Amino acid sequence: MERSHPQPREPAPDIPELASAVLDVVDLIPAGKVMTYGDVAEYLGRCGPRHVGMVLSRWGGAVSWWRVLKADGSPPPGHEAQALAAYRAERTPLRAGGVKVDLRLARWDGEPV
DNA sequence: ATAATGACGTCGG
DNA sequence: TCCGACGCCATTA
Numbered sequence: 001m002e003r004s005h006p007q008p009r010e011p012a013p014d015i016p017e018l019a020s021a022v023l024d025v026v027d028l029i030p031a032g033k034v035m036t037y038g039d040v041a042e043y044l045g046r047c048g049p050r051h052v053g054m055v056l057s058r059w060g061g062a063v064s065w066w067r068v069l070k071a072d073g074s075p076p077p078g079h080e081a082q083a084l085a086a087y088r089a090e091r092t093p094l095r096a097g098g099v100k101v102d103l104r105l106a107r108w109d110g111e112p113v
Numbered sequence: 114a115t116a117a118t119g120a121c122g123t124c125g126g
Numbered sequence: 127t128c129c130g131a132c133g134c135c136a137t138t139a
Contacts (some may be wrong), residue, residue: 009121034123036122037121037122038121038122041121048121048122049121049122050118050120050121050122051121052117052120053117053120054118054120054121055120056120057119057120058120060120065120068120069120070120070121070122071122071123072122075120076120077120078120079120103117
């Protein structure tokens with residue numbers, strides 16, 4: 001199909017395509033499940049866990065950012081209370097103490113629900 | 114183009 | 127369990 005517009009860019013020209021891909025993956029995580037930064041990075045196979053964090057810190061507000069956390073189950077720094085509230089609302093499995101997610105049960109393998 | 118940054122991960126103590 | 131050091135990698139200044 002021919003494009004009438006001289007600049008057929010993405011709907012979000014401020015967001016790099018890789019970053020957009022990260023946001024897309026995060027949006028795929030079902031409620032009650034989570035992925036680690038490393039899991040998202042490995043899922044994409046195009047960047048490292050650190051970069052996933054950077055993307056979410058900048059553009060994560062448009063997606064379910066709370067469903068991405070550290071490898072030890074700790075919620076994103078600076079948003080712990082907010083994330084924990086979301087886990088409670090989505091019935092995400094938490095570990096004893098309720099400050100960390102039980103990755104054993106809540107980790108999403110990427111398969112459809 | 115190079116240096117510094119950051120919502121990470123892994124290992125050692 | 128907690129803390130520090132090092133490695134990783136696209137983005138930003």
